[in-house]
Amino acid sequence: MITDFASLKLSLNDWTERGYTDARLEEAIALAEAAIRRELMGYQREESYTFATDADGYATLPTGFLGVRYLDDANGYPARWEVTGTRVLISGDGNYYAGSFDGTIYATLLSLSASNPTNWLIDIAPDAYLWMCQSQLYAFGQEWGTASAMASQASQIISSLNLQNTIAQYGRNGSRLPVQAV
Numbered sequence: 001m002i003t004d005f006a007s008l009k010l011s012l013n014d015w016t017e018r019g020y021t022d023a024r025l026e027e028a029i030a031l032a033e034a035a036i037r038r039e040l041m042g043y044q045r046e047e048s049y050t051f052a053t054d055a056d057g058y059a060t061l062p063t064g065f066l067g068v069r070y071l072d073d074a075n076g077y078p079a080r081w082e083v084t085g086t087r088v089l090i091s092g093d094g095n096y097y098a099g100s101f102d103g104t105i106y107a108t109l110l111s112l113s114a115s116n117p118t119n120w121l122i123d124i125a126p127d128a129y130l131w132m133c134q135s136q137l138y139a140f141g142q143e144w145g146t147a148s149a150m151a152s153q154a155s156q157i158i159s160s161l162n163l164q165n166t167i168a169q170y171g172r173n174g175s176r177l178p179v180q181a182v
Helices: 005-016 022-041 121-126 126-140 144-170
Strands: 048-053 058-060 065-072 080-084 087-091 099-107
Touching: 005 022, 005 126, 022 126, 022 144, 048 087, 065 080, 065 121, 121 126, 126 144
Parallel strands: none
Antiparallel strands: 048 099, 058 087, 065 099, 080 087
């Protein structure tokens, strides 16, 4: 059963019936994560975050930052913000000042490693990791047909997760159209 970084590496050697080095397995995992990040969407990437700004209204962006969903000032009102390089400029009431701004950001999928053995994706879809990592290993061996089949299987799982996300976010939304009696 794949539950973390170490068990993923063991499973990759078992499923491919090969004895890859740790370095080769870790490279395949990193490349698979890059491919997965390009396809992955969803609320699972959302994280609560508090930005602490300096006197000029600037705060440093956190590691793995992809975007802002929303930011509120200390009074709970929406804050204005703009990303400039590796920092974000935030104003709560039209003025820039040192303060604290709470919100939700979009963050990248955290990479698996010995020091970070799990993430949300390996918890809910270890098979996506297994297939995409195998794709990278077979591509390394120039077995293109097998690599393509493995990548396709992983992409189907990721598409399913993306669909589940869409349903979770918008599935109960509806539209009402006023109908005028004739």
